[in-house]
Amino acid sequence: MEIPVVDLKxxxxxxxxxxxxxxxxxxxxxxxxxxxxxxGFEREFADACGTRHAVAVSSGTSALLLALEALGLEPxxxxxxxxxxxxxxxxxxxKAGGRVVFVDxxxxxxxxxxxxxxxxxxxxxxxxxxxxxxxxxxxxxxIAAIAEKHHLWVVEDAAQAHLAEYKGRKAGxxxxxxxxxxxxxxxxxxxxxxxxxxxxxxxxAARVRTLRQHxxxxxxxxxxxxxxxxxxxxxxxxxxxxxxxxxxxxEARRRHAQRYIELLAGTDGIVLPAVADGNLPVWHLFVVQxxxxxxxxxxxxxxGIGTMMHYPVPLHLQKAYAHLExxxxxxxxxxxxxxxxxxLPMFPELTEAQIAYVCENLKAVVAH
Ligand SMILES: *Cc1c(COP(=O)(O)O)cnc(C)c1O
Numbered sequence: 001m002e003i004p005v006v007d008l009k010x011x012x013x014x015x016x017x018x019x020x021x022x023x024x025x026x027x028x029x030x031x032x033x034x035x036x037x038x039x040g041f042e043r044e045f046a047d048a049c050g051t052r053h054a055v056a057v058s059s060g061t062s063a064l065l066l067a068l069e070a071l072g073l074e075p076x077x078x079x080x081x082x083x084x085x086x087x088x089x090x091x092x093x094x095k096a097g098g099r100v101v102f103v104d105x106x107x108x109x110x111x112x113x114x115x116x117x118x119x120x121x122x123x124x125x126x127x128x129x130x131x132x133x134x135x136x137x138x139x140x141x142x143i144a145a146i147a148e149k150h151h152l153w154v155v156e157d158a159a160q161a162h163l164a165e166y167k168g169r170k171a172g173x174x175x176x177x178x179x180x181x182x183x184x185x186x187x188x189x190x191x192x193x194x195x196x197x198x199x200x201x202x203x204x205a206a207r208v209r210t211l212r213q214h215x216x217x218x219x220x221x222x223x224x225x226x227x228x229x230x231x232x233x234x235x236x237x238x239x240x241x242x243x244x245x246x247x248x249x250x251e252a253r254r255r256h257a258q259r260y261i262e263l264l265a266g267t268d269g270i271v272l273p274a275v276a277d278g279n280l281p282v283w284h285l286f287v288v289q290x291x292x293x294x295x296x297x298x299x300x301x302x303x304g305i306g307t308m309m310h311y312p313v314p315l316h317l318q319k320a321y322a323h324l325e326x327x328x329x330x331x332x333x334x335x336x337x338x339x340x341x342x343x344l345p346m347f348p349e350l351t352e353a354q355i356a357y358v359c360e361n362l363k364a365v366v367a368h
Pocket of ligand 1: 059060061062085086088089131157159160180181182183193194195
């Protein structure tokens with residue numbers, strides 16, 4: 001049996017005629033930039049997240065960058081973020097003019113450890129960027145309490161957590177702003193790159209809207225320097241079609257996660273993902289921990305099972321951050337996870353038989 005770690009073809013084929021007919025209208029009208037699909041998607045996505053505003057942009061990375069830039073960072077300003085995430089989360093902090101301060105993650109949930117945030121706050125700290133990793137939201141109550149005490153803003157990196165919930169509140173609706181990615185493999189994926197910033201703050205939304213288009217809301221007039229970071233109409237149209245299915249796809253992911261947990265529970269040598277109280281994850285990834293992870297991944301690959309690692313090198317040990325001179329051993333939880341995490345196949349169309357096959361093989365390989 002061949003089981004890819006993620007399969008986007010089934011979803012795209014099922015929706016192809018609907019998406020293609022919208023794309024044909026756009027092609028014939030030549031309205032590629034702006035227009036009804038951008039406005040429509042922004043309204044529908046904001047509704048889905050329970051926020052007042054959503055601003056569609058060119059990627060999750062631009063969403064993070066524009067949100068931070070809209071908040072304003074001065075040289076030396078510090079922003080705290082977890083060390084186990086995709087580099088997009090941290091790279092935008094320096095690009096927006098600030099300094100990244102890494103902290104370790106919680107060993108059970110893999111999201112930023114609030115107790116480590118407290119220890120990292122200094123008089124220069126301006127904000128926190130928690131990441132709702134693998135589809136589970138970070139401990140937002142603890143993070144909000146720290147932020148309030150020290151007058152910090154919180155920008156959620158919700159790139160892996162579309163419609164995830166924490167104590168009844170949706171991802172993207174708790175911080176001052178949030179960044180979403182619609183990279184094709186995300187729970188809500190475009191047919192190329194796209195992203196969005198959500199916020200309840202009208203002034204912040206307007207600033208992001210202005211930044212995405214060269215600091216300009218009125219043709220020929222530029223209030224400040226910005227970017228070309230727009231989402232195009234073709235992506236917005238495809239995203240509107242897909243957004244209508246997102247809740248049902250997330251439900252399917254939850255069923256698959258449940259099934260994985262039932263089939264793998266109690267197996268020596270496999271650490272299963274934990275869901276913290278009050279969390280309703282959307283299982284962007286299903287991540288287990290195993291010893292000798294690379295050997296296990298290779299053995300699974302020989303049996304046709306695709307896996308990935310999120311992430312094999314923690315950010316402080318990346319060459320990109322060598323200048324920070326953070327020695328190995330500084331973030332023991334993230335460093336241990338990096339050697340052991342293994343992402344199993346997870347996508348809505350996964351079948352019961354495929355999950356059973358993955359579990360049988362994984363158990364056999366781990367026992368060996
Ligand atoms: C995917 C991702 C991003 C970046 O999104 P792009 O659309 O690829 O730019 C940022 N943060 C996290 C946690 C991600 O998974």
